[in-house]
Amino acid sequence: MGFMTSHTLTVGFDLDMTLIDSRPGIKAAFLALSAETGTFVDADLAITRLGPPLEQELRHWFPEDEIQDTADRYREIYVTHAIEPSLAMAGAADAVAAVRAHGGRAIVVTAKYEPNAKLHLTHLGIEADAVIGSLWAEAKAEALREYGAAVYVGDHTGDVRGARTAGALSVAVATGPCDAAELRAAGADVVLAGLDEFPAWLDAYAAGGAGS
Structure with missing residues (x-):
């Protein structure tokens, strides 16, 4: 080594x-997360600031005590919604x-x-x-x-x-x-x-x- x-x-x-x-996929994942949780996420805005960790973006939309569970759920949703559309x-x-x-x-x-x-x-x-x-x-x-x-x-x-x-x-x-x-x-x-x-x-x- x-x-x-x-x-x-x-x-x-x-x-x-x-x-x-990954913008098309991340947008789809955020829209699915928003629909599931009933919490509005501006997916078009979120995909303009990719780079930092997911939790940083989620803090714009969810209370701090929900961040970890929401991040875990997003990562599960991601597999279904985000891989196929991303180029x-x-x-x-x-x-x-x-x-x-x-x-x-x-x-x-x-x-x-x-x-x-x-x-x-x-x-x-x-x-x-x-x-x-x-x-x-x-x-x-x-x-x-x-x-x-x-x-x-x-x-x-x-x-x-x-x-x-x-x-x-x-x-x-x-x-x-x-x-x-x-x-x-x-x-x-x-x-x-x-x-x-x-x-x-x-x-x-x-x-x-x-x-x-």
Whole structure:
């Protein structure tokens, strides 16, 4: 493991709005949750601020003493309503393939509940070498350090903070709720318009001595 960590390029990817466009699925899950609980949730608003943990969003709509039970129920509903409608982001499969083409490992580090994250990837045919869920912002550094990730790719300022905390290069894609200026201001080392630009960037990065 130590040898692998030090000599194999490992790239981490966020999930929501980085590798997958989960907005259609998350909207469907929130609408189902709202119908079941009788509590209004503005699903169209909720999907504009993806990234942080589910509980953070639920606090906008539910009292604190209901958050944990509601989160558990949402994660159950999610399996039925959210996997099928969610799509891969443009360039997602090619970005993961680019890491493999350089002999590297691609891992997914996400705030999403891990079993549901895995369901998304399986459904879309995106194969990661590891999937680590329930980590947000600075906490993502735990998994990035454990797997020796040199690069972390995400769409949110929280992903930038996670990469920086881990000492990894922060590559940001402006495909989520944070625009390029916000991502740069948060300290992203590289800002791409989307994952379509990632393979060419990775080629240049690797040529500059990715393994050193």
